[in-house]
Amino acid sequence: MTTIEAERAVVPSEPFGGGSAIRTTELTKRFGDVAVVDRLNLEVPAGSVFGFLGPNGSGKTTTIRMLLGLIAPSEGEVQLLGRTMPGRAAEALPRVGALVEGPAFYPWLSGRQNLERIDAAGPEGDAATRRTRIELALERVGLTAAGKKKYKAYSLGMRQRLGLASALLRRRELLILDEPTNGMDPQGTREIRNLIRELAADGTTVFLSSHLLAEIEQVCTHVAVMSLGRLLSQGSLAALQSDATPVMRVDTVDVELALGVVGARGLSGRHDDRSVSAELGGQAPEDLCRLLVEAGVRVTGFAVERPSLEDVFVSLTGEGFDVAR
Amino acid sequence: MLRAELAHLFGRRRVQALLVILALVPIGVVVAIRLSGGPGGGDGPAFLGQITNNGVFAALAALTITLPIFLPLAVAIVAGDAIAGEASLGTLRYLLVRPAGRSRLLGVKALAVVAFCVAAPFVVAAAGLIVGSVLFPVGRVTTLSGDTLSIASGAIRIAGAAGLVGVSLLGLAAIGLFASTLTDIPIGAIAATLGVVILAGVLGTIPQVSAIHPWLLTNGWLSYGDLLRSHVTWTAITRNVALQAGYVLVFGAAAWARLTTRDVLA
Structure with missing residues (x-):
């Protein structure tokens, strides 16, 4: 790849602004006349496990897509690890692992081959350590045995696990997980919960969207609640509960x-x-x-x-x- | 990433099947000629008549037969699927979040499509050459002007012809890639790309619009035949290459403008 060097800029590990892993300022996304996300001021402290809640259609996924630079805001700004998105995506995204709106892989490839392809597609995926990293990630999500099965033969829960494995291929400062336990059996849900705790203990900030409130209650330190595109409340879980x-x-x-x-x-x-x-x-x-x-x-x-x-x-x-x- | 993309593309069953089908078309035709004992009437596709005298011509006949439909179909499938296919699987969002970089992703996809455009006519020509030389005598190549060339020199010209057919497909590939950035439904992009080929073909037969004929995508597709003259005339070939470059530039830029600014919702 000689063509577009600019997008592969090496990321210096400079500290990010104000201790926030994610900060949005008056973030707005309109589709037609409808403000799907309406003047959102989100503040995710570094090191927190942040639960992002809201009923279906409240704008959670649209927000996550803006955080990751997949869609451009109509107004307002996103700072991801201190970098403005989507402009400086090439600096921020290598340090972010994400699971957005369910896993998506190539059905005709095995789980392992899928991870190889995604790892090869971007920066900081050292080919020399790829095998080891893939095995480690598969092990963490309990997919070692199913790694050579074709993705199309995976159950929903296994697909979700592979999505998580892909987010864990490299060390990340921030994980953005959209409904990570969707479709998982109770054991899987519990393992994922433990995994999130482990990651958080290692200092990874975890941004977790879910509608499983009990889940959020068990792992999160901070919570934000959205409805109809607006932020209703955010803060530490304890503060939110004592408000009521x-x-x-x-x-x-x-x-x-x-x-x-x-x-x-x-x-x-x-x-x-x-x-x-x-x-x-x-x-x-x-x-x-x-x-x-x-x-x-x-x-x-x-x-x-x-x-x-x-x-x-x-x-x-x-x-x-x-x-x- | 390019190497991974090429392995990914050519490792796909669908792409392998396309190449096999492309190879089977000339094999079928040459075998049929052999079984029927001769080329029949004189108004078949170019080079077909010479196969019985010299199997080497089967390579050129193979290109002529596959160029109007089969090659554009294959290129439309591969190019139209390039981005839209990733979008429909949802893998586009993960490639972008990885981050592959939008411009870089488009560049890699484009290069992979170019590789296919080059590989496909070579597969066709090679299949024709092999089956032609197995079933018919092989000899020095007689040019359209009547001279003969050594086998080596003939082989070089045949390879050149396959290369020029590949170049002829690049404009179409660029259109396909652009269509692929417009939609999340690969079949839509593929159909639109094929529609362009058909439209160009139809317009090419309507004398009332002869003013635009020189600018049609398909206008110079048969110019590679000029390579088979004793003294190669380059005018038509150069013009076709320039025309294809123009299409690549315009639609490549459009694809870039689209992919780097669109909201990825798939």
Whole structure:
């Protein structure tokens, strides 16, 4: 390859700006009149495991495509590892591993041959170490035995694993993984989760899009939530969860009586025939418990629940099941 | 990356099958001539009549037979698939994220297509030459002007003819590559490219548009025949090479402009 040397510029390992692995400024993408991504200001701290959440059609994948320079922003800016995309893609991308919108490989080649081809297609893929790196990557995702099978014979979970192997062929500073556990069995999901933890422990920043909230809750340190192209919230997982008020739940047979006590304290209670729950809104749960008992409510259980990520997510994005657009 | 791309392209069953089919066409024709005992009437494709006297001419006849349809079809398939095929598999996004570099990727793809354009006519000519010299006597090559050439000199001219056929296909290849950057559906790009060949062929037969005839893609495709004169006349050959270079420049630039700016959504 002698023709286009400029795109193969060797990457100096200069530190990137402000400790952010990814930073977007007023990032906007319009298709026609619709702003699929609308003035997004995303800040992914270096070293974090960052969960990128949002209902289907909220603009997650479009954002990821802009991060990687596959599509150009209509407005705003993307900084990937301190470099403006897509202009300086040749400097940033060799240090980024990505899985975008599912794996894609050549069906007529084996898993190993596919990895060989993708590794040979870009810079920093030393041919001398290629074999070893491929074997290592296959081993990390549990595909060693299936490496010589043709890709078209792979199940969805195996394809996903090969996609991950491809992202792990070289050491990366940042991994951008779009729904990495899609189609995987529970064991696979768990292995991937452990893999992500391992990578993060090595100092790799992991940007993870998923709609499996339990997944995100288990591995992520930071979270951003998108809906209808807008960023609803971002920050550390703990901060996001503590923003939502805790809920007290009392299990009782005297539902009416309990509702009355809760209502008298100015809280709006919800109930079924065995329990009453209400957002605490700053009131001390121990006082409420005492009041309930003093009012003669027969309490069989009392609990204060931190909202799960799912509750936070739903409270941010709304209950509706229909795809927003 | 070029070496990997060439191995990838020529390692594909589809491409191998194309080359086998291209080789089978002249083999079939030459065998048929042998079985029927002669070339029959005098208005068949050029060089066909001389095969029975000299098997070497089978190489030239093979080029003449495959040039109107089979070679353009093969080139359209390979060129039209170059980018659109990657897009339809989704591998385009991974090549770009790798990062292969958009200009570099296009350059490598273009060079691979060029390699195919050159390889295909050589396969055709070689198949014709081999089957022709097995089934018919081989001798000194008689030029269109009536002189004879030594076998070595004849072989060089045949190789030259195959090379010129390859060059003739480059303009089409550039159009195919451009079409391939426009769509994520390879068959669309292939069909569009073939459509251009057919259009050029049809326009070439309509006298009312003779003003544009000299600029048609297919106009100089048969100019390689001039290599078989005792004193080669270069006018038509040079003009064809220049015309193909023009097509390559225009459509190559268009393909580059398109691929380096498009949003990759596939």
